[in-house]
């Protein structure tokens with residue numbers, strides 16, 4: 047019996063399948079989709095019949111490259127207001143930590159986020175998500191963390207989930223109530239963490255969060271508080287993530303690894319011991335060069351140690367109003383290479399395969415593999431490294447999400 051015709055087939059293209067230790071390149075490849083999934087991928091020469099006999103729709107790409115849809119695995123795109131005033135203060139010499147300790151920083155975004163309606167937050171988030179999507183992003187992670195009370199944290203997560211109803215983009219959510227101590231709990235971090243923990247089972251029932259996140263830092267929560275949160279979250283079956291070792295080494299990455307976290311993020315100050323613990327746990331190191339750049343930090347994350355110990359590295363925008371107002375994942379890839387000396391191959395793995403791992407969705411996303419979601423980013427470039435090379439130039443030619451073309 048003749049096989050059913052595939053929905054679509056891309057030919058005359060080169061593929062980054064991500065199916066080996068590098069980029070899994072197939073020159074002169076072909077890839078086919080059926081419904082929402084990839085149904086065939088391989089060298090063009092191995093197609094069993096001529097394209098017209100195989101697929102209803104055929105795209106001849108004339109030598110373009112196809113990568114998996116990009117994944118931005120760390121964002122805070124749902125938030126109210128901006129922090130342009132704080133940007134000015136920093137340019138006049140105030141540091142990020144000084145501003146935070148004086149009640150600004152995250153807390154000023156908390157005020158703006160609490161004051162915003164769901165509709166306002168959604169409208170602003172959609173603009174940011176659209177900017178990411180225009181550069182080939184098909185999956186984003188979105189954190190709460192600017193509500194800092196039950197009602198407003200839920201408001202942020204609901205808005206994050208709502209994005210999928212307005213844009214063809216997949217959203218994974220993280221509950222970041224442990225982002226900083228809100229004013230109402232001033233001087234009582236322990237009390238605040240207890241109030242966050244109290245709500246975890248209700249959060250689980252509501253299905254609003256795919257992971258629990260926290261900020262382990264002098265200006266946020268200490269390791270003991272984070273550990274208490276992780277213990278409870280783990281019992282309820284949540285995936286874990288952690289903002290760790292961004293401004294100092296509190297051993298946050300090691301702590302995240304001990305609890306089997308999907309990822310530890312930032313990591314500028316992580317020790318070799320923490321890196322080894324991450325390797326053992328299989329936690330992903332999420333590298334956030336946008337925050338390093340925007341805060342004009344000087345301590346670079348231990349990239350060589352991650353490499354040496356085999357810790358998978360992801361790259362993300364960390365899009366947020368305070369430390370990384372960056373809506374470009376391509377720019378983040380460039381910064382990972384120029385500022386941290388990651389290779390373009392590492393950067394591309396970092397926004398595909400390893401970003402999927404950091405979100406716990408590698409069964410369905412992050413590579414061009416039969417059975418995975420048909421998320422294809424099609425690029426008018428001469429080689430994959432071009433994606434890390436350009437600054438402010440977008441070579442996206444076509445974007446397919448779950449089998450549907452959304453940018454052409």
Ligand code: NIG
Pocket residue numbers: 151152155261289292337364366367368369370
């Ligand atoms: O990922 N590091 C902590 N949280 C955010 C920034 C929060 C803010 O300044 O608004 C980050 O960089």
Ligand code: FE
Pocket residue numbers: 120121122289364366
């Ligand atoms: Fe962040």
